[in-house]
Amino acid sequence: MLAAAAQYLVSGLTVGATYGLTGLGFTMIFNTTGIINFAQGEFVMLGGMMSVFFRTWLGLDLFSAITLAVLATAVVGAAMERLTIRPIQGASPINLVIATIGVSILIRGAAMLVWGKDTFSLPPFGGTAPIAFAGAAVQPQSLWALAITLALLTALKLFFSTSIHGKAMLACSCQRKAASLMGISVARMSLFSFGLSGFTGAVGGAILAPITMTSYDVGMMLGLKGFAACILGGLGNPFGAAVGGLLIGIMESFGAGYVSSAYKDAFAFVVLLLLLFVRPSGLFGKAGVERV
Amino acid sequence: MRPWHARNLSRAGLFAVALFMAPLFLPNEYYINILILGAINALIALGLNLLLGYAGQISLGHAAFFGLSAYATAYATTRLGLPIPAGMGLGVALSALVAWLIGMPTLRLKGHYLAMATLGFGIIVNIVMNETVDVTGGPSGFVGIPRLALFGFIFDSDRSYYYLTAGVLALAALFSLNLIDSRVGRALRAIHTSERAAQTAGVDIAGYKLFVFVLSAAFAGVAGVLYAHFLCFVAPSSFGFHFSVQLVVMVVLGGMASVWGAVAGAFFLTALPEALRGFEEVDILIYGAILVSCVMYMPMGMAGAASGLRRRLGRRRGGGAPGAPGSEEGGHAG
Numbered sequence: 001m002l003a004a005a006a007q008y009l010v011s012g013l014t015v016g017a018t019y020g021l022t023g024l025g026f027t028m029i030f031n032t033t034g035i036i037n038f039a040q041g042e043f044v045m046l047g048g049m050m051s052v053f054f055r056t057w058l059g060l061d062l063f064s065a066i067t068l069a070v071l072a073t074a075v076v077g078a079a080m081e082r083l084t085i086r087p088i089q090g091a092s093p094i095n096l097v098i099a100t101i102g103v104s105i106l107i108r109g110a111a112m113l114v115w116g117k118d119t120f121s122l123p124p125f126g127g128t129a130p131i132a133f134a135g136a137a138v139q140p141q142s143l144w145a146l147a148i149t150l151a152l153l154t155a156l157k158l159f160f161s162t163s164i165h166g167k168a169m170l171a172c173s174c175q176r177k178a179a180s181l182m183g184i185s186v187a188r189m190s191l192f193s194f195g196l197s198g199f200t201g202a203v204g205g206a207i208l209a210p211i212t213m214t215s216y217d218v219g220m221m222l223g224l225k226g227f228a229a230c231i232l233g234g235l236g237n238p239f240g241a242a243v244g245g246l247l248i249g250i251m252e253s254f255g256a257g258y259v260s261s262a263y264k265d266a267f268a269f270v271v272l273l274l275l276l277f278v279r280p281s282g283l284f285g286k287a288g289v290e291r292v
Numbered sequence: 293m294r295p296w297h298a299r300n301l302s303r304a305g306l307f308a309v310a311l312f313m314a315p316l317f318l319p320n321e322y323y324i325n326i327l328i329l330g331a332i333n334a335l336i337a338l339g340l341n342l343l344l345g346y347a348g349q350i351s352l353g354h355a356a357f358f359g360l361s362a363y364a365t366a367y368a369t370t371r372l373g374l375p376i377p378a379g380m381g382l383g384v385a386l387s388a389l390v391a392w393l394i395g396m397p398t399l400r401l402k403g404h405y406l407a408m409a410t411l412g413f414g415i416i417v418n419i420v421m422n423e424t425v426d427v428t429g430g431p432s433g434f435v436g437i438p439r440l441a442l443f444g445f446i447f448d449s450d451r452s453y454y455y456l457t458a459g460v461l462a463l464a465a466l467f468s469l470n471l472i473d474s475r476v477g478r479a480l481r482a483i484h485t486s487e488r489a490a491q492t493a494g495v496d497i498a499g500y501k502l503f504v505f506v507l508s509a510a511f512a513g514v515a516g517v518l519y520a521h522f523l524c525f526v527a528p529s530s531f532g533f534h535f536s537v538q539l540v541v542m543v544v545l546g547g548m549a550s551v552w553g554a555v556a557g558a559f560f561l562t563a564l565p566e567a568l569r570g571f572e573e574v575d576i577l578i579y580g581a582i583l584v585s586c587v588m589y590m591p592m593g594m595a596g597a598a599s600g601l602r603r604r605l606g607r608r609r610g611g612g613a614p615g616a617p618g619s620e621e622g623g624h625a626g
Contacts, residue, residue, distance in 0.1 A: 036404055084584055091591050094350075098544055099587045101537060105580035113573060224411065224533065231408040266419040269412035276409050277397040 003135030008257040009250060010133070014142040014211060016249020017149040018044065021204030022226025023233065023241030024156070025197035031173030031236055032186075032193040035096045039080060039104035040201055041223020042111075046073045047202025048214035049111060052120040062123065070202040076107070077198025081191050089190075104219065111216035122209040145207040152203055153242060160238075169193060173236070201226075221265070228272050234285025244283065248272075296473040304466035307552075311458035315451060324450045326566055327559075328522060331457040332515045334558035337542040338464050338551065339511025344540065345549035346472060347504045348484030349399065350407045353414025354539050357387040357509040359421060359531025361516030363428055366437045366526055376441055380517040387513030388506050395505040399498070414536050421528035433527030440521035447521075457518055461555075464511060468551050480504055481549075545586055547593025556594045 022044050029037045050069035054060050060068065084099050091099075125144040130137035160166035171179040172189045180186045205214065205222075212218075226241075229248050233240020248268045255267030275283070311331070315324055336358055343349050361383030368379035398409045421428050428434055440447045440456070447453045471477050479500050482490035491497055520526050538561060546557025564582065568575035590597045 036407075084588065088588050088591065091587070094540075094544055094548070095587050095591055098541055099584055101541065102580050102583035102587065105583065106577060109574075109576035109580055112576070220533070224415070227408060228412065231405060235404055262423045263419060266416045269416050273398075273409055273412050273416075276401060276405060280401050280405060282405070 004257065005254075006134040006136035008253045010136055010138050010142050012250035012253030013246055014145045014249070015208065015253065016246035017145050018204040018208040018222065018245070019225045019229045019248050020242040020245025021149060021152065021200050022222055023229030023245045024153075024238055025201040025204075026226055026230045027236060027238045027241045028169075028193045028200070029197050030230070031238075032169055032176075033085070033190045034093065035085065035100065036227065037194075037197065038097060038100040038223060039107060040197060040226055041219035041221070042104045042107040043073050043077060043198045043201030043219075044205035044208070044222045044226070045111065045214065045216065045219035046076060046107065046198075047205025048122065048209035048218070049115055049120065049205075049216065050202075051206045051209060052122055052214065053115065055122070062125065066206045069206060070199055073202035073205075074195045074199040077201075078191055078195040080198075081194035085190070085194070086187065089187075104223070108216060108219060115216055117216065119213045119215040120209075121213045122206070124210045125207075139211070141207075141210050145211070148203065148207050149242075152200065156200070156238070165189075165192060225268070228268060231282055232272055232275065234282030237282075237284050240282060240284035294470075294473070297470065300466060300469035300473065304462055304469060307465055307555075308458065308462035311462060312455065314458075315454060321450050324454050326563055328450065328454050328457050329519075330559040330562040331454070331461045332519050332522070333539070333542065333562050334555045335457075335461055335464055335515040335518070336512045336539055337546065337554040337558040338461075338468050339508035340539050341543045341546075341549070341551065341554035342468060342471070342480070342511075343504050343508040344543050345554065346477065346484060347480040347501060349501060349505065350403075350540070351410040351505070351508070352407050352533070352536050352540065353410035353412075353417070354508070354512050355531045355533070355535035356414040356417035357391060357512035358516040358519070358535070359526070359528070360390055360417065361387040361513035362520040362526045362531070363421065363434065365517045366434045366520050367427065369438055370434075370436055376438060376521065380521070383517040383520070384510055384513035387516065388510045391506045391509030392502065395502045395509075399501045399505060411533065411536070415533055418528055418532045421531065428528070431528060433525055435525050437520050437524045437526065439524055440518075453522055457522075460514065460518065464514070465551055465555065472551070476500065476503070484549075541583065545583075545590075545593055547595025547597075550593070550595035553593050553595030560594070 022040055025040045025043060026037060029035055029040070047066075047069055050072055051062075051066045054065035054068050055062060058065070080100075080103050084103055085096065088095065088099065124139070124141040126140045128140065130139055131143070132138075158166075160170055168179070168184045169189050169192060171182065171184055172186055176186055179189075208214070208222075225248055226245065229245035230237075230241040231244070232247060233242070233244030251268045251271050252264050256264040259267065279285075314327060318324060318327070336354060340351065340354055343351055363383075364386045365376075365379035365383035368374045368382050369376055372379075374382070394413055398406065398413070401409050422431050424430075440453065447456055472480075479490070479495045482493065482495055483497055483500060487497055519530075542557040542561050543554050544557070545561065546555065547553030565575065565579060568578050571578055592600070
């Protein structure tokens with residue numbers, strides 16, 4: 001009984017780590033630009049698919065393949081900002097969101113053309129021998145996923161609190177106009193935020209690929225879960241997004257284990273809806289003050 | 293009879309004439325098919341436009357209301373053996389009822405939180421459609437829905453079905469136009485501009501939001517029953533997140549807060565994949581590129597582009613610029 005629960009917890013945390021990283025990507029872009037980027041899920045897909053591609057077609061070792069894939073996705077994110085978001089930066093929010101939807105369709109279409117509709121998988125980062133933990137058999141890959149997520153979160157935290165660029169991005173999220181008056185290039189921060197989101201999303205995709213397999217169309221559902229993660233944690237709060245992601249992963253895993261695996265995807269959304277009815281700004285979100 | 297009634301009636305009349313003439317210029321039944329689906333999508337877009345374009349409330353779950361009514365009439369007319377009009381009534385009523393129930397707690401949310409809640413609702417409904425196999429037939433769909441028959445007349449040719457959907461669409465457009473010009477329409481626009489200011493002026497915000505949400509779900513419901521009895525087959529994949537997003541794109545691409553814009557956006561997005569079919573594998577790429585460039589180069593949508601063009605032409609001729617139908621209804625995009 002306890003062993004099963006521990007098993008669900010570990011698998012929930014593993015998948016939740018990716019949701020959290022996806023949510024973090026949403027948050028970074030939202031904070032600097034105010035846009036909900038619906039192509040975020042495609043960054044996650046690209047992270048996984050390009051790792052597979054670089055490993056098998058170019059014959060790179062796993063580590064270099066993933067590094068290259070993550071960097072390439074960051075470039076895709078930056079290119080997306082330059083080509084589609086920058087030219088229409090003054091447009092209404094809904095137009096910007098639709099532009100990101102268009103980009104996500106483009107990326108998905110391109111991935112389908114290049115890699116076909118097959119499902120691919122990446123080998124686990126370390127051995128495959130399960131480790132016993134509280135009666136549950138933990139795959140080493142789960143530990144890798146959690147460790148990498150934790151390391152990335154720490155690095156991002158350091159980046160935002162100590163580096164000049166990180167602080168500049170934070171300033172944009174507080175008050176864009178004031179930031180620009182202080183000599184911060186808001187346009188460049190917007191570019192950085194898309195690149196960094198691509199980076200974070202791709203890491204999430206790469207750590208998930210050995211566990212759940214990957215294909216050209218995994219991005220949409222992952223993107224929705226990531227969006228759900230940041231709404232659950234309170235939009236704009238990076239800590240909330242990470243915790244929200246882990247919570248959604250755990251809810252899904254327990255829902256699938258104890259209730260029904262068919263309704264796995266519905267479970268997290270039901271809980272999210274109920275939570276929003278009680279707390280309309282998410283778990284850690286501040287109740288918005290509206291200026292008239 | 294209000295002063296705007298005559299004007300709206302003549303516009304909707306012209307629209308109806310245009311719709312009824314359209315098949316005369318089309319070579320074969322394949323195009324009529326696309327027109328029918330376009331009219332059905334336009335019906336949903338009209339309702340969503342009232343919610344999104346005028347009241348400023350987003351819904352990323354409208355495909356669910358479309359699907360609920362389609363499944364309801366499918367189930368009622370086959371398994372329960374009810375007559376088709378009863379099934380259709382039941383379908384529309386179910387969509388409206390679910391919208392009422394879900395709208396009460398959901399519409400208190402704002403902005404991105406509202407988007408997430410409606411999105412989540414849509415996904416939950418879609419998963420239920422997929423999983424309750426003994427009711428809905430599951431992912432492989434619900435087969436054997438009877439073709440529409442009303443008062444002894446069977447709409448078995450695509451042409452007759454087209455005239456029916458075109459008639460319903462024209463009536464829905466007339467209804468929307470009149471609603472927008474009425475007290476309700478002014479209240480909706482006030483909510484869009486500033487909820488606080490509208491509230492101060494005595495507008496019952498929660499009531500109007502719920503009303504327009506239920507109304508737009510009912511539009512989607514009417515579209516759903518027409519869809520089910522046209523294709524005689526429904527499957528959950530037609531009612532997923534993808535379609536919900538497409539509906540929002542129709543409204544925005546057409547030009548927010550414009551009745552004719554929503555209709556134009558719906559027909560455009562319905563026909564586009566068919567027009568791109570010749571490109572085989574790269575069609576999805578072209579579709580995405582067209583979407584992005586439309587948003588980039590027509591920020592106010594088709595209606596906005598049309599009125600801009602008309603203004604420019606008017607200036608060149610040196611005459612006064614008669615605004616496009618879309619622009620007069622209040623440019624509340626944004």
